[in-house]
Amino acid sequence: MATRFQTLPGFRDFYPDDCAARNHVFEIWRKVARRYGFVEYEGPILEPTDLYRRKSGAEIVNQLFCFTDKGERDVSMRPELTPTLARMAAARQRDFRKPLRWFSIGQFFRYEKHQKGRGREFYQFNCDILGEESVLADAELMALAIDLMRELGFTANDFRIRVSDRNAWVGFAIGKGLDEAGVTTFLQVIDKMERTPEEKVIEQLGALGITLEEVRAFIASGAEASPSIGRILADLAARGLTEYVEVDLGIVRGLAYYTGPVFEIFDIGKGMRAVAGGGRYDQLIGLIGGVEMAACGFAMGDMVITDLIRETEGPAAKLSAAIAESGRVDAYVVIADPEKEGEAAGVAQQLRGAGFRVLAPLSPAKIAKQFQAAEQSGATYAVVVGTEFPDLTLRHLADRSERVVALAELVSTMS
Secondary structure (H helix, E strand, O other): OOOOOOOOOOOOOOOHHHHHHHHHHHHHHHHHHHHOOOEEOOOOOEEEHHHHHHHHOHHHHHHOOEEEOOOOOEEEEOOOOHHHHHHHHHHOHHHOOOOEEEEEEEEEEOOOOOEOOEOOEEEEEEEEEEOOOOOHHHHHHHHHHHHHHHHOOOOOOOEEEEEEEHHHHHHHHHHOOOOHHHHHHHHHHHHOHHHOOHHHHHHHHHOOOOOHHHHHHHHHOHHHHOHHHHHHHHHHHHOOOHHHEEEOOOOOOOOOOOOOEEEEEEEOOOOOOOOEEEEEOOOHHHHHHOOOOOEEEEEEEHHHHHHHHHOOHHHHHHHHHHHHHHHOOOEEEEEOOHHHHHHHHHHHHHHHHOOOOEEOOOOOOOHHHHHHHHHHHOOOEEEEEOOOOOEEEEEEOOOOEEEEEEHHHHHHHHO
């Protein structure tokens, strides 16, 4: 018996409808990023493992697809793009006018438990502003993230962008007498607080000399805890985006390299983990590339956002329309006279050269079967090539109306 192979755990096949759904998301990512003046870049899928160790520490190796290549180099499939961005920006930062406004759409790999919205391979949209210290850059990214969601079909009833500031928490922790290691531990506790049983949170905070009541009081202080948040909110209000934003100091994001404002996007029901997130990371480019450069950015993965699209009425309808459009053709060439097979091929090629999407039969079939295939293809027109060639019959399939068209006039008639 022949062996039947299956995809590896956490990896995906993209059949045509799945690929169309993915491309729909990609097209919106690109369209909105370009609307904000961002330019696209890309880096290699394979990088030295030390690049990720430099950013995240030795423990990151447990989450990587890493191996020794044929040149005896320790390499890894990229789990994220920020280290590559930092390396690239530092290497040629003098060649570009600041601030850099770069985005990328690429494939990433993480060796972790497969679950809803998270796989071992995934695609991710990354959008960053480099070389700008003003928090208005952070506000610009948040506005872009909101517009991405709106372009996908979501409304203010579907999602919120939750804004916080790690610096505010660092100040709080230092005020409680914590040293650098204690601050790191404290931020990790806050980051996981929503997903941790309350008694466990009380225990963790108690070990640091802090009470849960103090933490909750600080969270309740909202924008008052951070001048940066106040300025971001004012900017987003001027853009008319207030209804999409809320201050939530409970958001700190788990990655240690964040140095200021951070944000995440959640669906209103919070039925999923964050569908996007990011923040300011002013020290990372210096750490990796040795060039000090302010930076902020965010990322959105394809898996969780596509799940949310499919589960939300408006975006799901927009996605279904995009999938249907991806498989549609403009015309189907019907060969009514078998002797005109070559002429029919020429008609199809002429239409394709004019930019139309065209199908034609590849083997003999009865006319009724050809018209059935034309209907099933979603074509607008059937172009019938018969004994009167170069005159053609052009049938509009929706209303079955027909007209005779000379070959020389076919393209202009269909345009």
